[in-house]
Amino acid sequence: DAGVIQSPRHEVxxxxxxxxxxxxxxxxxxxxxxxxxxxxxxxxxLIYFNNNVPIDDSGMPEDRFSAKMPNASFSTxxxxxxxxxxxxxxxCASSSAYAGSFQETQYFGPGTRLLVL
Amino acid sequence: xxxxxxxxxxxxILEGKNCTLQCNYTVSPFSNLRWYKQDTGRGPVSxxxxxxxxxxxxxxxxxATLDADTKQSSLHITASQLSDSASYICVVSxxxxxxxxxxxxxxxxxxxxx
Numbered sequence: 001d002a003g004v005i006q007s008p009r010h011e012v013x014x015x016x017x018x019x020x021x022x023x024x025x026x027x028x029x030x031x032x033x034x035x036x037x038x039x040x041x042x043x044x045x046l047i048y049f050n051n052n053v054p055i056d057d058s059g060m061p062e063d064r065f066s067a068k069m070p071n072a073s074f075s076t077x078x079x080x081x082x083x084x085x086x087x088x089x090x091x092c093a094s095s096s097a098y099a100g101s102f103q104e105t106q107y108f109g110p111g112t113r114l115l116v117l
Numbered sequence: 118x119x120x121x122x123x124x125x126x127x128x129x130i131l132e133g134k135n136c137t138l139q140c141n142y143t144v145s146p147f148s149n150l151r152w153y154k155q156d157t158g159r160g161p162v163s164x165x166x167x168x169x170x171x172x173x174x175x176x177x178x179x180x181a182t183l184d185a186d187t188k189q190s191s192l193h194i195t196a197s198q199l200s201d202s203a204s205y206i207c208v209v210s211x212x213x214x215x216x217x218x219x220x221x222x223x224x225x226x227x228x229x230x231x
Contacts, residue, residue: 004160042223043161043206056218091160108160 004109006092012115018080021112024073025094033106034067034077035091043091049075082116089113119144121209121222129228134197138225140190140207148210148217152181152192155204155224164192164205194227202229 005024013019025032033048047057052069060067064083069075079086089111097104121142130136142150149168153161165174165181167190174181178201180193194201207222 043221045219045221093160104166105163108162110158111160 004092004094004107006090006109006112008112009110010113010115012117013082014117015083016081017116018078019082019086019114019116021077021090021092021114023075023077023092023109025075025092026107027073029094029096029107031095031097031104032069032075033093033095034075035093035108036061036088037091037111038088046077079114082114084116087114087116119209119211119218119220121207121220123205123207123222123225125225126223127226127228129230130197132197132199132229132231136194136197136227138192138194138205138207138227140192140222142188142190142207142209142220142222144188144209144211144220146212146217147185147188148212150181150183150190150210151208152179152190153206153208155206157203161206197227197229199229199231202227 007022030051034046035043036046037043044059046059047067048055049069065079067077091108091111093106093108095104095106124139147169149166151166152164154164155161164176164179167174167183169185178195183190204224204226206224209220211217
């Protein structure tokens with residue numbers, strides 16, 4: 001398996017523009033997670049899905065952020081409109097069980113480095 | 118408030134030396150604790166997962182310890198290599214079930230010099 005695939009790897013955009021980040025989880029994994037990582041705040045869980053259904057979106061910073069999972073092999077994280085403070089590395093991860101469970105091993109993608117000017 | 122604190126924030130050691138990274142948490146109830154290694158420009162990779170009943174778990178040159186009474190964990194790296202240079206993140210899962218919230222530490226950045 002190719003692992004978790006994210007695109008684009010790098011994104012530079014101007015404030016106010018819409019940004020869409022994409023993720024393809026590992027085949028067969030039922031859970032998909034979106035994280036944001038910054039120097040100031042470290043790694044933060046934004047939202048996670050189980051069987052394509054959003055379970056916990058309490059980490060989504062505000063209404064400008066939205067995430068979808070139309071099928072088991074694809075998810076998007078959208079920021080509209082983007083702001084400079086959204087600049088961060090966004091990771092997607094998948095696992096066969098919930099990330100907090102005893103047996104889980106969570107696999108992270110390479111991340112998308114977002115810079116909003 | 119549930120928190121995970123890691124120390125030191127950064128560390129520089131010489132190749133071949135040992136080091137220990139610390140993780141203190143106030144998460145309650147506690148489910149499990151894991152250590153991740155994150156190389157620069159990459160996503161985190163799981164090193165160990167420990168439940169409250171486990172005191173020690175090893176993964177090659179990495180050994181994690183857990184003291185559930187004092188709510189402390191450590192990650193010991195033996196005979197460090199240049200490839201150990203990375204950030205190490207401690208994550209604690211809250212709750213008594215398998216769906217507890219994940220609480221992340223800020224990470225310790227380790228640099229191994231030749």
